[in-house]
Amino acid sequence: MSKHSIGKRQKTNEVPIGTPLSALMVEFNSLMLGNRKGSVVVFNYQLLEAATNKFSESNILGEGSSGPVYRASFDGKFIAAVKKVNGIRQDAEREFENEVNWLGKIWHQNIIKLLGYRVHGKTRFLVYEMMQNGSLQTQLYGMNFLLVSSNIDGERHLQMVSSTEQFILSI
8 A cells, every 4th residue: 555545535643663552542542532533543563463462363353355353452451453454355455445544534333443554565454443242243143143043132233223324324
């Protein structure tokens, strides 16, 4: 990804090596409170590597079409999800740029917040807030996706779908 492509659309903040966690927590807190809409952090690769225990298999939360998603613990005080995007596919670069540009601007209760990203060689990383209650799929269909039963009642299911639909229509 070219530095300019994100820079034109998105304000970024490089996190230098040796930055204390307290400084990052201020950044995360301001992002989560919505004071920095449209702003994402450029993470240091070593920080992501340490937070995921060198991208240990034991920290894998799931696997998507573009790669694994890891649980990242920043000094045990802040938990995030790190999506590792492998640049094998031809359209991976464009998808990555779109995700950074769009999710960095979107703030809605039913849309996960993008906290930052990192490009390391041909590998790209997206850092998201941790979904404390699991994914929408987990909420709607439970942990076993083959089961039809739901963890939530029908009314809450409709509220979630309606709220998400209203948001999508507004953009």
